[in-house]
Amino acid sequence: MSYTINRMITDEGFEAVDKRARQALADHGFGVLTEIDVKATMKKKLDKEMPAYLILGACNPAMAWEAIGIEPRVGAMLPCNVILREVPEGVEVSAIDPVASMTAVDNDELKQVAAKVRDMLSEVVEAI
Structure with missing residues (x-):
């Protein structure tokens, strides 16, 4: 089972894909809570x-509220990470598959919520 939902963007640069990703997330009800520039961090910390x-x-927020109501400790697995990665072919976009990440939690109701979020993230990735 893959743990990410992926798409390769070959016709735009990194900054344009970043902008499109943020817009697609917003259009599907997601906000960006955290942002980590891994390239800058590796340069600063490890040169x-x-x-x-x-x-x-x-x-x-609506999905997080529902998930936390079902399984209060699920917050340890939030938020849903989406990565943008520059590769020779272009920019690879990968979103976590919440169904895959929730396999460690024995709660069928939570897995149903994870499936809804997976569908939403699949739409986000496709929209980018």
Whole structure:
């Protein structure tokens, strides 16, 4: 089972894909709560160079509310990360598959919520 939902963007640069990703997330009810510029962090902390790599911590408040109501400790697995990664072919977009990440939680009701979020994130990735 894959743990991410992926798409390769070959016709736009990193900054344009970043902008489109944020818009697609917003259009589907997600806000970006956290942002980690991995490239800048690796340069600063380890003096290592790498291609552009950004982690967006995305949250759909309604879905988070529902999930936390079902399983209060699920917050340890939130938010849903979406990465933008510069590769030779273009920019790879990958979103966590919430169904895959929730396999460690034995709660069928939570897994139904995770399936809804997976569908939403699939639409986000496709819209980018």
